[in-house]
Amino acid sequence: MTAPTGPLVLFDDDYYMYVLQDRAFAEAWWEMPDEYACGFDALARPLRMTGEPHRVTLELSGDEPAEADLRRLVxxxxxxxxxxxxxxxxxxxxxFIAGLPVEGS
Known part of the structure; x- marks a missing residue:
């Protein structure tokens, strides 16, 4: 499976949205894996987060885009x-993705 394509659109456990420029930035920025609800890469492919506090990893959970879900959550x-x-x-x-506000830009 390929790596996620940035920017990444992540939602916390309150479904607050964060748009982070790429996987490396997102993994360094996100602190608590248990506060992650769901996320998508720039191709609307779903992401999963694993790891421990301050050491998270993001990876694709499938190759099929979930664009309708992404748009609904946004x-x-x-x-x-x-x-x-x-x-x-x-x-x-x-x-659509280009129109989202990216953190830190």
């Missing part, structure tokens, strides 16, 4: 946490 994040803001509207996945 829309839910905007509705819950970014009231008044509109999620990216790109019809193409790459355009």
């Amino acid at each position: 829309a839910d994040h905007y509705r819950r946490f970014l009231k008044g803001q509109t999620p990216p509207q790109g019809s193409a996945l790459a355009e």
